[in-house]
Amino acid sequence: MPWLQSPCFRQELLLRLPQNQADISGFHILFPSRVKPFEIRDENDDLKTSPKEHYYLPFSKANWARIVKHFHINRVIMDAMRENKCYTGFQNKRLQNDHMIRWFTGVTSPKNDPLSVSMSAVYFPQYRLSLAVVYNCDTMQLNLVKRLLRASPEASSHSLLMVGLFVEIQHHRISALMSDVTKELDQITTILNSKSSKFEYEENQKLRDALVAAKHCEEEARTARSQLEKIMKHATDHEKADHRGASAEYIQTTKRFKERFKQIYYQLEAISAESRVKAEELRTTSDLYLAQLARSEAREAASLAFSATRQAEISKYIALMAMFYLPLTAVSTIFATPVFKFENHWVDVNWKFRGGGAKDSNSPEPDLPVFSGRFSFATEHISSGNSKASGSPLPGFMVPQGHILVKNSQYN
Numbered sequence: 001m002p003w004l005q006s007p008c009f010r011q012e013l014l015l016r017l018p019q020n021q022a023d024i025s026g027f028h029i030l031f032p033s034r035v036k037p038f039e040i041r042d043e044n045d046d047l048k049t050s051p052k053e054h055y056y057l058p059f060s061k062a063n064w065a066r067i068v069k070h071f072h073i074n075r076v077i078m079d080a081m082r083e084n085k086c087y088t089g090f091q092n093k094r095l096q097n098d099h100m101i102r103w104f105t106g107v108t109s110p111k112n113d114p115l116s117v118s119m120s121a122v123y124f125p126q127y128r129l130s131l132a133v134v135y136n137c138d139t140m141q142l143n144l145v146k147r148l149l150r151a152s153p154e155a156s157s158h159s160l161l162m163v164g165l166f167v168e169i170q171h172h173r174i175s176a177l178m179s180d181v182t183k184e185l186d187q188i189t190t191i192l193n194s195k196s197s198k199f200e201y202e203e204n205q206k207l208r209d210a211l212v213a214a215k216h217c218e219e220e221a222r223t224a225r226s227q228l229e230k231i232m233k234h235a236t237d238h239e240k241a242d243h244r245g246a247s248a249e250y251i252q253t254t255k256r257f258k259e260r261f262k263q264i265y266y267q268l269e270a271i272s273a274e275s276r277v278k279a280e281e282l283r284t285t286s287d288l289y290l291a292q293l294a295r296s297e298a299r300e301a302a303s304l305a306f307s308a309t310r311q312a313e314i315s316k317y318i319a320l321m322a323m324f325y326l327p328l329t330a331v332s333t334i335f336a337t338p339v340f341k342f343e344n345h346w347v348d349v350n351w352k353f354r355g356g357g358a359k360d361s362n363s364p365e366p367d368l369p370v371f372s373g374r375f376s377f378a379t380e381h382i383s384s385g386n387s388k389a390s391g392s393p394l395p396g397f398m399v400p401q402g403h404i405l406v407k408n409s410q411y412n
Helices: 011-016 061-071 076-082 139-151 161-194 201-237 239-243 248-335
Strands: 003-005 026-030 038-041 047-050 087-094 100-107 118-124 129-135
Touching (some): 026 161, 087 201, 100 161, 161 201, 201 239
Parallel strands (some): 026 129
Antiparallel strands (some): 003 026, 038 047, 087 100
């Protein structure tokens, strides 16, 4: 578990605090490492990773009780972390041996940002000693704290040291959020420019996600600015008490802290305004993009509707042609069946052929009557005088009533 401390500070002094010693000024910061996610198996025996809550600590109950006792941690921080609240508070407390301590508690909700950091710090004015526990601090933030402490060794025993570190971590975190929003917006703009003639819903969803990120960055900047206002008020209220009997270097360090707080405050205002502008830009781009997407789909729908209309017109003409064509083909099919294929001529079965001069001629013999089992009776009465006994039936000859026309079977 990493910790940072001033060079002259000895850890065993924590076990004897508070006590009257003038050589323990400085700081001691504990950085509890994040609890690793635990692995569980579901009902299908698949291994899944479940993250630990941000307020879980890598301590046993007994060890955490010792840390709370010797670091004089304000227990309000655990309640605020469990409830996912953003909280900044100061509290003065007098110990049993008449020592005064100042509590500082800063909590940021990690609900939407995994890089949120919380701090519980205590300052002993009599010793000019600062103790703190920083929760959920990652490696990048830890390196930032190291750089700040190396750059300002004169601030190691100042009352605003832990408060200043918390403000710097917050400023660094929100600046990173703003940088991510700007980078994402640039990527989306590049994608949209490269797809000027093709619109898809995936790009619009990316715009919406970037819009949510910009609004989140604006809210975080506003929250950090509100917390910083409390810190600046606290620094002003305790300035006179801290400067009583203080060295010129200590007073100058206080001015530097206050100037830095104002600078960060204005930068947070700028980040909030920039996030607001980015959000409006993303919203406008999303609306325009969605409108263009709707127009593109409307054009495609109109083209499909026109094609459907043409197909309907063609179908109408086809149906009209089919209305005449199908009956004709049906009749043709019916008459093309073998029933209606008559190879012989219709003849009168009552007509008796008698051999004669036809044998001496080269003309073919007359057709013999055939019988197929199909017969019909004439529907018109024609006198027998209309038929000649010695001749063959004329074309279109109508058989008198009682006469039979037969075919397809040799008549005997």
